[in-house]
Amino acid sequence: MAIKLTIDNQPVSVADGATVLEAAQATGIKIPTLCHLDGVSSPGSCRVCLVEIEGARTLQPSCVTAASEGMVVKTTSKTARQARKLSVELMLANHPWDCNACVRNGECDLQKLAQDMGIAEVRFPYVKPATPIDQSTDALVRDMDKCVLCRRCIGVCQDVQGVGTLAPRNRGFDTIVGSGAGDNLCDAICVQCGQCSAVCPVGAIYEKDSIEDVWGALDDPSKHVVVQTAPAIRAALGECFGLEPGTCVTGKMVTALRRLGFAKVFDTNFTADLTIIEEGHEFLTRLKKALADGDASVKLPMFTSCSPGWINYMEYFYPNLIPNISTCKSPQQMFGALAKTYYAEKQGIDPKDVVVVSIMPCTAKKFECERDEMNASGFQDVDYVLTTRELGRMIKQAGIDFLSLSDGEQDSPMGMSTGAADIFANTGGVMEAAIRTVYEVVTGRELPMDRLHVAPVQGLQGLKEAELTFQNCLDDWKFLEGVTAKVAVAHGLANARKVCEMVASGEADYHFVEVMCCPGGCIGGGGQPRLTSNDVRNARIKAIYAEDEGRPMRKSHENPAITQLYKDFLGQPLGHKSHELLHTGYAAKQPAATS
Amino acid sequence: MSNPTTEAGCGNALFAELGEFIEGQSKGRDALIPILHKAQDLFGFLPVDVQEFVAAKMGLPVGEVYGVVTFYHYFTMQPRGRHTVNVCLGTACYVRGAQKVVEALTEELGVKMGETTPDRRFSLTTQRCFGACGLAPVIMVNDDVHGRVTPKKVAAILARYE
Known part of the structure; x- marks a missing residue:
C-alpha cells in the first residue's frame, strides 16, 4: 500500500513502512545523517537527521520515523536547521580538533557535516575524558x-x-x-x-598503518621488495582517487606500484589460480575417500580457507569444524611462501633480502601474515600488508597523479593469472573458479554453463546453494559418475554461522562450502575505500566479472605459469613440497595479545 | 570462552546455582538483567569471570553483558564489604549537610564513593532518599537507619560494625 505525504511542499508517495528519510531520498531531498547505516542499523542516536513534522510535539529523527498518510514534513525550516546544527556542534565539543593530523582528514563524515552546516565558530569548548589509544592488535x-x-x-x-x-x-x-x-x-x-x-x-x-614500514623497505637498497595485489583491489582502488565504484584500474595500479619502487609487481591472482589447483585436488581427494574408499574419517563439507577473518571465526566459535576447513593457505600466504623460495631461487636472490608486500582489501590479512604458521620459507612469508586505503594514501604521499598514469602489466612469472583468479574477489567467486576446474578435471569437458558462470552462487543473497552432477566422467573419476555435488556459498559471518549450525547439526549435506568473512566477499572487505553500500558492492562485482570475461584464459588449470611452477618446483598438486609450503592447519583459540 | 566453573573452591556451588537459575529463565537477552541481579545476590559483586559465565550460558557476547553491568549503578564489579554504608543525598539530607557527612566518611574510611575498604569491612555508596527525611541527614549501615548524622558522629557509628 502506498502512503502519500508532503516533504518541503513536494508530494511524495512511498511504500508502507518506509521512513521519512527514505521518503525524502526517493524525492531527491537530502537529509544529513550520521548514525544511520543503510540496511545495517539506525539507532537514531545522533540527531543529525532531525526534521519538523506538523503536529508533532518535538523534532523527529527522520531515519527512524515512519512515514504516514498525510504527514507534512519540513526539512529546511529554521527550527530543523538549527537543531541539526546544534547536534553537530555538541558532537564537536566531544571531538578532538586535530583534524589536520587525522587519518580521516578530508574524508571524515563529521568534518563534512560541520562544513555543510556552516559551523564557523566553536561555541562549546572541548571536554572529554581521555581514553588511551588501543593499538593492541596487528590489524x-x-x-x-x-x-x-x-x-x-x-x-x-x-x-x-x-x-x-x-x-x-x-x-x-x-x-x-x-x-x-x-x-x-x-x-x-x-x-x-x-x-x-x-x-x-x-x-x-x-x-594499523604499515606505510612507513613499506617505505622503509623500499628505501633500503639491500632489499628486493616485491608486491602482490589481491583480486579485489583493482575494482576499488580508483575510488581513492574519485573514480566511480566499479571502475577497474588494474593497469594504473600496476604502473603506480612500479613508480613507488617495487622491484617486481606481481599478483595474488597467480596464487589464487594455484589455490584452485591445490584446493580442487584436496576436494576431489576428500570426495574419493568418502565416496569410493568409504573412509568415515574424512570431513565433508570442505570449507574454503582464503579468508583470515573466517579462519579466526572458526578458531573461536566452531573449533569442532576445523577439520572441515581446507588445509590450503590463503593465496596471500601461498604467494609469500613461494616468493621467498621458488622466486628467490629462480632469481638467485638470498630469500633473507626479499621483502613481500601485500595489497589487500582486508585488515585481517595484517593479522594473518603475522601468524606463527606463516613462516614456511624459513622467514616470515609476507612481511607487510597494506589495505587498499593505505595504498591510496601511499600513492598520494609519493605525489603520483594516479588518474593520468598509463596502463602497466604485471611481471612474470608470479603476475600471470586467469579470469578464475579475478573472481576470488567476490562472494561465489572461489566456488565458481573451483567448479570451472573441478568439472573439467573430472569429465575432461568444459563446464557447460553460460559464459562459465555458476549463476546460482552469484549475487548478494546471504546464503546461496547450487548442485552439480558429474556425468561421463574420465576413468580416474568413475566413482563420481552420476554423483550430485552440493555446494553452498555464504558471505558475512552471520550467514556463515547459519551454515556452521546446519553442518554441526547434520541438517546440511553440502560437499563444498565457500565462506568469505565480509559482506559481498573481499570486494566489500574491511580495508576497502569507504563507504561500501550494496550498490558499491554490486558495482565492484560487475567490474570483476567484466575483468574475468575479458581474459583469454578463464580457468585456473590453463595458467601456463602455474603449470611451469609444478614442473620446475612443486612437482604435483598436494605433493611433498606443496604440503610444506602451501598447506597448514588451525586449532581452537582464546583471545590473547598478538603484539 | 573461559569456563569459571572449572575453578576449584566454593565458587563452584555458586556458579552451579547461577547456572540453574539461568536455565529457568526465558531464552533471549530479555532475561539478562534479572540474571545479573541473581548473580550479584550470589557473589556480592560481578567480576568479569561471572559475566563471562553469564554470557556463555545465555549465548550473548561478553561485551554486551559488560555494557549492561557498567551502565546500571546498581551493579558493581568491586567486591562488597561486610557492611554497606549508604549515604542519602536526597534533597532534604543534602540541604541539611549530607555532603559534609560524605566528606567525613570518605576521610574516615580512606576510600571514595562506590569503593570498598581494603580490609573489606565497609563499602561506601550513596542513594536518593530513604523516606526518612524527618531525620535528615540520614545514613544507612546495612539495614540500620542512623538519623541526624553529623561529621563528628561518623566514627562512633562506624565503630559499631566489625
Whole structure:
C-alpha cells in the first residue's frame, strides 16, 4: 500500500513502512545523517537527521520515523536547521580538533557535516575524558577520543558479522564503545575483519598503518621488495582517487606500484589460480575417500580457507569444524611462501633480502601474515600488508597523479593469472573458479554453463546453494559418475554461522562450502575505500566479472605459469613440497595479545 | 570462552546455582538483567569471570553483558564489604549537610564513593532518599537507619560494625 505525504511542499508517495528519510531520498531531498547505516542499523542516536513534522510535539529523527498518510514534513525550516546544527556542534565539543593530523582528514563524515552546516565558530569548548589509544592488535587501531558514539561499528559487528566484539559500555558522559570485557581489542574475541573500520564515520577505528614500514623497505637498497595485489583491489582502488565504484584500474595500479619502487609487481591472482589447483585436488581427494574408499574419517563439507577473518571465526566459535576447513593457505600466504623460495631461487636472490608486500582489501590479512604458521620459507612469508586505503594514501604521499598514469602489466612469472583468479574477489567467486576446474578435471569437458558462470552462487543473497552432477566422467573419476555435488556459498559471518549450525547439526549435506568473512566477499572487505553500500558492492562485482570475461584464459588449470611452477618446483598438486609450503592447519583459540 | 566453573573452591556451588537459575529463565537477552541481579545476590559483586559465565550460558557476547553491568549503578564489579554504608543525598539530607557527612566518611574510611575498604569491612555508596527525611541527614549501615548524622558522629557509628 502506498502512503502519500508532503516533504518541503513536494508530494511524495512511498511504500508502507518506509521512513521519512527514505521518503525524502526517493524525492531527491537530502537529509544529513550520521548514525544511520543503510540496511545495517539506525539507532537514531545522533540527531543529525532531525526534521519538523506538523503536529508533532518535538523534532523527529527522520531515519527512524515512519512515514504516514498525510504527514507534512519540513526539512529546511529554521527550527530543523538549527537543531541539526546544534547536534553537530555538541558532537564537536566531544571531538578532538586535530583534524589536520587525522587519518580521516578530508574524508571524515563529521568534518563534512560541520562544513555543510556552516559551523564557523566553536561555541562549546572541548571536554572529554581521555581514553588511551588501543593499538593492541596487528590489524586495527581504536581511538575512542574521536568516537562520536554513532554505533555503526556495533551494528556491523553484532548484526552483520554476528561476532559481537564491540558494545557500548559505561553511562552518560563516560560512554565509550568497548571491546569484550577488557580494555584492549586483543583481549576480546575479535576476528579482525575490520568492518568496523570500514563504516566508522570518523577516525575512531582504522587499520594499523604499515606505510612507513613499506617505505622503509623500499628505501633500503639491500632489499628486493616485491608486491602482490589481491583480486579485489583493482575494482576499488580508483575510488581513492574519485573514480566511480566499479571502475577497474588494474593497469594504473600496476604502473603506480612500479613508480613507488617495487622491484617486481606481481599478483595474488597467480596464487589464487594455484589455490584452485591445490584446493580442487584436496576436494576431489576428500570426495574419493568418502565416496569410493568409504573412509568415515574424512570431513565433508570442505570449507574454503582464503579468508583470515573466517579462519579466526572458526578458531573461536566452531573449533569442532576445523577439520572441515581446507588445509590450503590463503593465496596471500601461498604467494609469500613461494616468493621467498621458488622466486628467490629462480632469481638467485638470498630469500633473507626479499621483502613481500601485500595489497589487500582486508585488515585481517595484517593479522594473518603475522601468524606463527606463516613462516614456511624459513622467514616470515609476507612481511607487510597494506589495505587498499593505505595504498591510496601511499600513492598520494609519493605525489603520483594516479588518474593520468598509463596502463602497466604485471611481471612474470608470479603476475600471470586467469579470469578464475579475478573472481576470488567476490562472494561465489572461489566456488565458481573451483567448479570451472573441478568439472573439467573430472569429465575432461568444459563446464557447460553460460559464459562459465555458476549463476546460482552469484549475487548478494546471504546464503546461496547450487548442485552439480558429474556425468561421463574420465576413468580416474568413475566413482563420481552420476554423483550430485552440493555446494553452498555464504558471505558475512552471520550467514556463515547459519551454515556452521546446519553442518554441526547434520541438517546440511553440502560437499563444498565457500565462506568469505565480509559482506559481498573481499570486494566489500574491511580495508576497502569507504563507504561500501550494496550498490558499491554490486558495482565492484560487475567490474570483476567484466575483468574475468575479458581474459583469454578463464580457468585456473590453463595458467601456463602455474603449470611451469609444478614442473620446475612443486612437482604435483598436494605433493611433498606443496604440503610444506602451501598447506597448514588451525586449532581452537582464546583471545590473547598478538603484539 | 573461559569456563569459571572449572575453578576449584566454593565458587563452584555458586556458579552451579547461577547456572540453574539461568536455565529457568526465558531464552533471549530479555532475561539478562534479572540474571545479573541473581548473580550479584550470589557473589556480592560481578567480576568479569561471572559475566563471562553469564554470557556463555545465555549465548550473548561478553561485551554486551559488560555494557549492561557498567551502565546500571546498581551493579558493581568491586567486591562488597561486610557492611554497606549508604549515604542519602536526597534533597532534604543534602540541604541539611549530607555532603559534609560524605566528606567525613570518605576521610574516615580512606576510600571514595562506590569503593570498598581494603580490609573489606565497609563499602561506601550513596542513594536518593530513604523516606526518612524527618531525620535528615540520614545514613544507612546495612539495614540500620542512623538519623541526624553529623561529621563528628561518623566514627562512633562506624565503630559499631566489625
